[in-house]
Amino acid sequence: MKQKPTLWLLVILLVGLVFPMNSFSGGIEKPKIIKFPHGQIFSADLPGGDKGAAFCTIQNDDGSVTSLWANADSGGGLVTYIDPAKCGTYPAYPFMLTDIYVTLFSYAVGWTWPVNLKVNIKYPFLADKCQGPDTLTPLYSQSFTIPVDSSLDNLGRLMVLSLNEPFCASQPFFLEVEYLSHPQPGDTLPGLVMDETVASADSCNNWGMYYGIYYTWHDFWDPYILGDVIIRAAGYTHAPECDTGWYWKADRINAPSGMPDFDQNQDDWVSYCGPVAAANCLWWFGAVPVGWNPPQLIDTLARYFHTNPAWGTFVDTMQMGLDQYFEDYGLSYQTHLYEMPYFHEMEESLKVSQDVILLLGKWEQVEVDSFVRVGGHFVTTAGVWSESLKIALSDPDRDYAETGHPGRVRPPHPAHPSDPVLHNDPTFVSQDIYTSTETSPSPGNPHWGLTDYPTVIGFTPAFDGKNFHPSQLKYYSPSGEGKGPQFIEVDYALMICPKPSAVEDEEVPSVPHDFELNQNYPNPFNPTTTIHFNVHRPSSTVRSPIPTTLKIYNILGQLVKTLVNEPKSAGEYQVVWDGKDERGNSLASGIYFYRLQIGEQTQTRRMLLLK
Numbered sequence: 001m002k003q004k005p006t007l008w009l010l011v012i013l014l015v016g017l018v019f020p021m022n023s024f025s026g027g028i029e030k031p032k033i034i035k036f037p038h039g040q041i042f043s044a045d046l047p048g049g050d051k052g053a054a055f056c057t058i059q060n061d062d063g064s065v066t067s068l069w070a071n072a073d074s075g076g077g078l079v080t081y082i083d084p085a086k087c088g089t090y091p092a093y094p095f096m097l098t099d100i101y102v103t104l105f106s107y108a109v110g111w112t113w114p115v116n117l118k119v120n121i122k123y124p125f126l127a128d129k130c131q132g133p134d135t136l137t138p139l140y141s142q143s144f145t146i147p148v149d150s151s152l153d154n155l156g157r158l159m160v161l162s163l164n165e166p167f168c169a170s171q172p173f174f175l176e177v178e179y180l181s182h183p184q185p186g187d188t189l190p191g192l193v194m195d196e197t198v199a200s201a202d203s204c205n206n207w208g209m210y211y212g213i214y215y216t217w218h219d220f221w222d223p224y225i226l227g228d229v230i231i232r233a234a235g236y237t238h239a240p241e242c243d244t245g246w247y248w249k250a251d252r253i254n255a256p257s258g259m260p261d262f263d264q265n266q267d268d269w270v271s272y273c274g275p276v277a278a279a280n281c282l283w284w285f286g287a288v289p290v291g292w293n294p295p296q297l298i299d300t301l302a303r304y305f306h307t308n309p310a311w312g313t314f315v316d317t318m319q320m321g322l323d324q325y326f327e328d329y330g331l332s333y334q335t336h337l338y339e340m341p342y343f344h345e346m347e348e349s350l351k352v353s354q355d356v357i358l359l360l361g362k363w364e365q366v367e368v369d370s371f372v373r374v375g376g377h378f379v380t381t382a383g384v385w386s387e388s389l390k391i392a393l394s395d396p397d398r399d400y401a402e403t404g405h406p407g408r409v410r411p412p413h414p415a416h417p418s419d420p421v422l423h424n425d426p427t428f429v430s431q432d433i434y435t436s437t438e439t440s441p442s443p444g445n446p447h448w449g450l451t452d453y454p455t456v457i458g459f460t461p462a463f464d465g466k467n468f469h470p471s472q473l474k475y476y477s478p479s480g481e482g483k484g485p486q487f488i489e490v491d492y493a494l495m496i497c498p499k500p501s502a503v504e505d506e507e508v509p510s511v512p513h514d515f516e517l518n519q520n521y522p523n524p525f526n527p528t529t530t531i532h533f534n535v536h537r538p539s540s541t542v543r544s545p546i547p548t549t550l551k552i553y554n555i556l557g558q559l560v561k562t563l564v565n566e567p568k569s570a571g572e573y574q575v576v577w578d579g580k581d582e583r584g585n586s587l588a589s590g591i592y593f594y595r596l597q598i599g600e601q602t603q604t605r606r607m608l609l610l611k
Contacts, residue, residue: 030210030220030221030222031070031072031210032221033068033070033194033224033225033226034067034070034191035066035067035226036067054089054237054239055235056087056235056237057101057233057234058084058233059101059230060080060205060206060228061228061229061232062195062196063195064196064197065103065195065196066194066227067193067194067196068191070191071191072189072191072192073179074179074180074181075209075210075211076208076209077118077179077209078176078206078209079133079177079207079209079214080175080207080228080229080231081175081204082169082174083172085172087237089237091237091238091407091408092237092238092405093171093401093407093408094168094169094239095168095235095236095239096166096167096168096169096236096241096242097121097163097166097169097233097234097235098234098235098236099162099234100161100162100177100232100233101158101160101233102117102158102192102231103159103192104117104159104193105191105192105193111188111189112190113147113190114145114147115146115189116144116145116180116181117143117144117161117179118142118176118177119140119141119143119144119163119176119177119178120138120140120141120174121139121141121167121173121174122136122137122139122174122176123139123171123174124136124173129172129174129205130202133176133209133214134214138176139173140167144161146159146190158230158232166235166241168241170388170390171406171435171452174207175233177192178209192229192231193229194226194227194229195227196226197227197228198225198227199217199228201217207220208220208221245385245386245388246383246385246390246392247351247384247386248383249284249355249381252286254283255284256426256427257410257411257426257427257428257429258284258382258410258429259284259355259380259383259429260280260284260294260380260426261380261382261394261399261431262276262279262280262294262298262394262426263397263399264276265397265423269298270309271307271308271312271466272298272307272396273377273378273396273397273463273467274301274302274312274313274315275299275301275313276298276378277357277378277379277380277396278305278318278378278496279298279301280380280394281496282301283297283426284355285333285355287326287329287331289329293424294426295424300325301322304321304324305318306321310466311465311468312376312463312468313466314467314468315337315359315378315467315492315494316337316469316470318378319335319494322335322494322496332498333497334497335495335497336494336495336497336610337492338493338494338610339469339491339492340448340490340491340492341448341490341610342438342448342589343436343438343447343448343490344589345589345610345611346493346495347384348589348591348608349524349608349610350383350384351384354495354496355380355381355496355497356495357379357494357496358379358393358492358494359377359378359490359494360378360379360450360488360490361375361444361490362375362376363442363443363444363488364477364484364486364487365441365484365486365487366484371444371475372477373468374465374478374486375464375466376463376466376491377397377463377467379393379395379396380394381393382431383408383431389436389438390433390436391433391434391436391450392407392431392432392433393434395430399415399432400432401430401432402415403415405432406432406433407431408430410427410428410429410431411427411428434450434453435452436448436449436450436451437449440487440489442487444487444491445490448489448490449487449488449489449490450488450489453488464478472491495524515536515598516536517594517605518533518534520594520607523608524608525579525607525608525610526609527611528577528579529577529579530576531563531574531575531577532572532574533550533573533575535568535569535570535598544567545568545569546567546568546598546599547566547599548566548567548568548597548598549562549564549565549596549597550562550563550575550594550596550597551594551597552577552594553592553595554587554590554592560582560587560592561577561580561581563577563594589610590608591607592606592607593606593607594607
């Protein structure tokens, strides 16, 4: 057992906490490994029982058991990287984690029980496991008390740590087993065991925590390393129970799997991500002439957008083309174009039955304060998860979820890279999930980027030098410079929504009103909107003006502005709201409610402020 740190060791430790290290400081004893004698080697079999085809166990170890951590103590722990794609089931996500399998072994007489462990689940920073678990906030934590040597029974089976609440993962994650307590000074705790093979130093699959500091696996052990830790995760792939936090575009007769996912990799459509992304939206709305098929719609939109193989589609031309298409075919829809949108703006738009096309930009940092834009790519928003900043995309170029990456595949089906029938069928979709960030250094959008959208695979020559807004051409530089990090930003959002006359009103009470409150226009709006209402002549014999109020509330029900507070006679009225509160402060983007009260009767509608 290691000695207690001296004062100078504590100083080194404190420095290490402030300046995290990838190797041990001099003077701190490294963890030791005990190798089992040949006669004590046993297998790490899984517990028995059939839990169904969707149940999967994920492991990085090879199944053998040859050694264990000899000097485990509080403040220590081991971390392994869990990738649900290893299950080989498509789609793998969402993955519902239910059990942790570990092997905690008492090698010698006098090793102390119970052992208090804590299991933590963390998402890798920027989806890069090689950046390690440092500074990551646990998404789930649960403590366990192991009273006796119960990790391996006489059949050699691992012990099961069952979670109180299943954890739903939408991406690979770090699984950490941390030692919490040391019962008595000088006691020796049982150790987690390892297999007989070790992954390469750059695999980043395993990490060690010592005195609260993380180290790479090969730096963690002294004097040598024998194998990888045996910590496994078990649960269910493609678990429908995990969808509770998501908002998905609704299923419709013409779009039975939510937002369609047509494909640009067919015919001569290599530069058609813009028309394909727009066709997804229009097909979902049913804004298509009777008898048309998806290829016919996509080809038509390409002509309206002036899509060209050399430059793709300019986003401003796409907006003008859509407006002209709606006018030519007598469709009651309109568009709004937003530069550098916010995640929560578009999230709210999606939820109020509007479709959103995103123009993703690939930006490369070539110097400290200098960026170039390599190209762009249009995608369609299929779903959002507000709390986790997740967004699901129908991507015209790729079907990421079909190959086992995060996403939703409906109905479950294997990848179909060259099947024009399925690529043009709105029933078959691969809605790929990515993580948003609300901070980014590039000029594309400093407050909304995608951290895990591939910058190489996702931006092939089909998109390099294509799909711009004219104002971005000054940033253009061909791909292949490789001078610095690359970022995927949401440069523009193009919203398609029904015109006000086609917007479904909120439910109107059956009691007749002595007034009429109309939907505000425009909606969504920025920075002003107009609210119209009519006061009818009262049915009673009283002809005097009626007490009238028109008030604005935020989504929490808090009053933010009173627009009208005076008696009104019969007639038509309109009031303009500038998106500010009583003190003149501009309000944040989001949903607001306006309530008209005349006498004892009230009516409420909602509106969306977007900036």
